[in-house]
Amino acid sequence: MNIIVCVKQVPNTNEVRINQETGTLIRDGVPSIINPDDRNALEEALALKDEHGGKVSVISMGPPQAKEALKEALAMGADEAVLVTDRAFGGSDTWATATILAAAVEKVGGYDLVFCGRQAIDGDTAQVGPEMAEFLDLPQVTYCKEIKVDGEKIIVNRFTETGDYILEVKPPVVFTAIKELNKPRYPSARGIFEVYDGPDQIKVYTLEDLDVDVTQIGLKGSPTNVYKSFVPVRSKNSEIIEGFNNKEKAATLVDKLCDLKLI
Amino acid sequence: MKRAKVNQNVNLAEYHDVWIIGEQREGKIHPVTVELIGEGRKLADKIGKKVIAVVAGYDIEEEVKKLLHYGVDKIIYIQHPLLKEFSTDGYAIATSQLILERKPEIVLVGATSIGRDVGPRIAAQIGTGLVADCTSLDIDPEDGKILQTRPAFGGNLMATIICPKNRPQMSTVRPGVMQKASYIENPKGEIEIFEPNLEEKDIRVKLIDKIVADKKAVNLIDAKIIVSGGRGLKGAVGFETVRKLADKLGAEVGASRAAVDSGWIDHVHQVGQTGTTVRPEVYIACGISGAIQHLAGMSESKYIIAINKDPNAPIFKICNYGIVGDLYEVIPAMIEAIDKKIEFDF
Numbered sequence: 001m002n003i004i005v006c007v008k009q010v011p012n013t014n015e016v017r018i019n020q021e022t023g024t025l026i027r028d029g030v031p032s033i034i035n036p037d038d039r040n041a042l043e044e045a046l047a048l049k050d051e052h053g054g055k056v057s058v059i060s061m062g063p064p065q066a067k068e069a070l071k072e073a074l075a076m077g078a079d080e081a082v083l084v085t086d087r088a089f090g091g092s093d094t095w096a097t098a099t100i101l102a103a104a105v106e107k108v109g110g111y112d113l114v115f116c117g118r119q120a121i122d123g124d125t126a127q128v129g130p131e132m133a134e135f136l137d138l139p140q141v142t143y144c145k146e147i148k149v150d151g152e153k154i155i156v157n158r159f160t161e162t163g164d165y166i167l168e169v170k171p172p173v174v175f176t177a178i179k180e181l182n183k184p185r186y187p188s189a190r191g192i193f194e195v196y197d198g199p200d201q202i203k204v205y206t207l208e209d210l211d212v213d214v215t216q217i218g219l220k221g222s223p224t225n226v227y228k229s230f231v232p233v234r235s236k237n238s239e240i241i242e243g244f245n246n247k248e249k250a251a252t253l254v255d256k257l258c259d260l261k262l263i
Numbered sequence: 264m265k266r267a268k269v270n271q272n273v274n275l276a277e278y279h280d281v282w283i284i285g286e287q288r289e290g291k292i293h294p295v296t297v298e299l300i301g302e303g304r305k306l307a308d309k310i311g312k313k314v315i316a317v318v319a320g321y322d323i324e325e326e327v328k329k330l331l332h333y334g335v336d337k338i339i340y341i342q343h344p345l346l347k348e349f350s351t352d353g354y355a356i357a358t359s360q361l362i363l364e365r366k367p368e369i370v371l372v373g374a375t376s377i378g379r380d381v382g383p384r385i386a387a388q389i390g391t392g393l394v395a396d397c398t399s400l401d402i403d404p405e406d407g408k409i410l411q412t413r414p415a416f417g418g419n420l421m422a423t424i425i426c427p428k429n430r431p432q433m434s435t436v437r438p439g440v441m442q443k444a445s446y447i448e449n450p451k452g453e454i455e456i457f458e459p460n461l462e463e464k465d466i467r468v469k470l471i472d473k474i475v476a477d478k479k480a481v482n483l484i485d486a487k488i489i490v491s492g493g494r495g496l497k498g499a500v501g502f503e504t505v506r507k508l509a510d511k512l513g514a515e516v517g518a519s520r521a522a523v524d525s526g527w528i529d530h531v532h533q534v535g536q537t538g539t540t541v542r543p544e545v546y547i548a549c550g551i552s553g554a555i556q557h558l559a560g561m562s563e564s565k566y567i568i569a570i571n572k573d574p575n576a577p578i579f580k581i582c583n584y585g586i587v588g589d590l591y592e593v594i595p596a597m598i599e600a601i602d603k604k605i606e607f608d609f
Binding site: 143158167234241249260262 | 266268269270288289351352355375376377379380382383384386387388391392393394395396410414415416417419420421422424425426427428429467468469470471473474475476488512531536544554555558559562566567568574579580581584585586587588589592593594596597599600601604
């Protein structure tokens with residue numbers, strides 16, 4: 001079973017800080033990681049390969065430093081890694097990104113399954129997987145919680161707010177992974193040794209390698225644009241309740257809530 | 264399959280009205296639909312356009328008609344036996360056909376597990392941009408451009424996104440954020456039935472079973488009071504204390520991402536950027552420091568109460584009332600004080 005996994009390198013948003021004066025992100029010193037849901041997608045692909053054989057190819061679109069994410073994927077056990085990078089891709093929204101990734105998936109070719117994470121922690125859109133599936137004219141199952149191969153068919157448990165849906169689909173298909181799907185493995189010692197000490201194994205695709213319509217990519221080709229961005233302002237006239245001890249403070253708080261008819 | 268394109272010199276003047284894509288599950292209208300109508304009406308009134316609710320399904324006409332009571336000008340009910348159960352392919356194809364035929368100016372979809380699955384698929388079929396998970400929408404009455412605001416980078420930053428050259432302008436809207444449309448006794452709108460072109464082979468993913476969640480499932484969105492616990496609980500057992508207070512107040516139990524990630528409580532309780540967005544009357548944050556990503560999901564609560572040992576916790580900047588102290592002392596003391604109140608009332 002040949003599987004392509006799309007991963008994104010993202011800043012760890014838990015560590016992101018904002019310059020309150022300029023309202024911009026302070027990216028310096030913020031570690032870059034493989035997007036968490038994408039890590040689950042990669043794990044599932046590797047586990048399916050362990051069980052059924054085949055090949056796992058990992059694709060990442062991003063600047064040259066996204067190679068680091070791909071190296072980690074190789075060290076975890078992926079067979080092949082492709083960096084999709086070009087200045088022309090900069091400023092792409094979800095439409096344009098899905099267009100480029102779909103072309104990269106087609107270029108890698110020969111796949112049964114395509115995996116993405118449900119969403120990336122920097123943008124939280126969850127749109128690239130489904131848009132890419134549409135561009136590839138493939139069926140999709142998003143929010144995958146469990147995946148089982150049953151002969152020709154694949155049985156998937158799709159997780160939603162109101163319950164789980166058990167679905168059946170035949171490859172080729174696009175899946176998006178959630179964290180409930182599995183527990184990602186760590187890179188193996190041998191994998192680390194081979195990737196970081198060995199020759200560079202990462203392939204690079206640029207604009208000229210891909211069959212994309214340049215009117216549909218990059219900042220200019222993106223249908224949506226950022227109009228402005230700002231730091232959310234949240235402040236209230238907070239009152240810290242004073243008291244001799246916690247018991248007295250608690251009683252004062254309950255009195256206040258009762259006076260406001262809140263409880 | 265012919266692939267749709269964007270930015271192809273669309274004549275913006277051909278597009279009219281605000282559509283909301285209603286959602287039904289097991290034949291019942293999902294509450295986000297009424298929130299979308301409320302928001303859709305606000306936008307439509309600013310530009311003098313109609314609000315049209317679109318719902319897909321089969322054999323649910325009576326349920327769909329109920330939406331007329333929320334003041335929509337019209338309902339378009341997409342009816343087909345193959346739409347009885349939700350499928351990405353069936354719902355995306357049917358909805359896209361209708362959009363391409365009627366040309367709405369604005370399309371709003373709920374950012375639920377269904378809307379976020381089918382929304383991008385529709386946008387990709389019809390050739391327009393889509394803005395995910397919006398928490399605020401506004402419209403420029405001059406050019407009808409909608410300003411779609413959403414959190415990014417874990418809620419650290421808000422971005423306002425536009426879709427200037429393509430129509431419809433399409434957003435998914437986060438559940439629990441927008442004001443619900445109010446109920447009216449004597450509705451005026453009409454219902455039209457649309458029969459899409461669908462075949463069995465279009466639906467490539469088959470539903471074979473459903474495991475419907477427990478009815479007692481956590482309902483944070485509709486809760487009037489929420490008592491939430493965070494890292495400061497120090498362990499799963501802390502949620503027993505939180506739950507005691509919640510039960511006393513008839514409240515739901517919420518949690519921060521830190522508590523969920525530590526495995527102390529199921530993630531259906533999670534409030535925040537990656538969890539549920541809530542706006543209860545009272546939000547009691549126990550042992551929650553107030554990380555941006557948590558604030559993104561609860562800062563619209565009417566009254567915020569914070570209990571935390573650390574006087575410098577950011578939650579104290581956005582609360583109405585704060586108590587600096589050990590929650591394991593404060594919460595039992597609150598329960599005791601509430602019990603006394605109840606006695607006094609008798």
